[in-house]
Amino acid sequence: MNKSNPVNVLVGDDHQVIFQGIETMLNNHSIINDLDYAASIDEISSRLSENKYDLLLLDLNINGINSLDHVEAFRGIIEDLKIIIFSSYNNKKLIDKASDLNTNGYLLKNTDQDSFQSAIEKVINGGTVFDQELKITDSPSDDIEQYANLEELSKREKELAALIIAGNNEQEIADLLFISKNTVRTHKKNIFRKLNVSGTFGLIKYIQANNEVF
Known part of the structure; x- marks a missing residue:
């Protein structure tokens, strides 16, 4: 495949x-034809049976189930399916x-957009990817990270963060807020810095970990 x-x-x-968040990361990327979503192990199996997928981006823990226990079953449905584990567990x-x-990679959910896109391309073209920042350690994987408080964000930054979470790209955010793309980028940098997160997935992880709403 090329x-x-x-x-x-x-x-x-x-x-x-x-x-x-993944939709935002891969928005308008030329290598993507269709991008679909499944919220359970059974739904993943059903979709794989009904459609020809080239790549499965698989969360490690889905509704309390270890998805690694189902990798062989997924490959039994589509033999040449490429699988990247996409997880917050390091x-x-x-x-x-x-x-x-024999999965094709393991990426952390705070992977930045450029690295994420490069990883997808590499796997699609026959390579394997493992996040360069993965810890070579046997320490527990569920350490709670310390985040700054959402209240440190200004009203405008909260508005912009909500639009990022909703899947809007920079141009769409600029149009909705009547600001320039450069201003959007500046706000994004400030949001990520104040919350001590790395990119869009880091922001998503922050929201999940802290049960925050905008």
């Missing part, structure tokens, strides 16, 4: 906001298990 052939991607995650044992199951 870069000239757009691919069909299925996202398996029990949080729709993650799918919205733990050597989990990474090793994903590798032992």
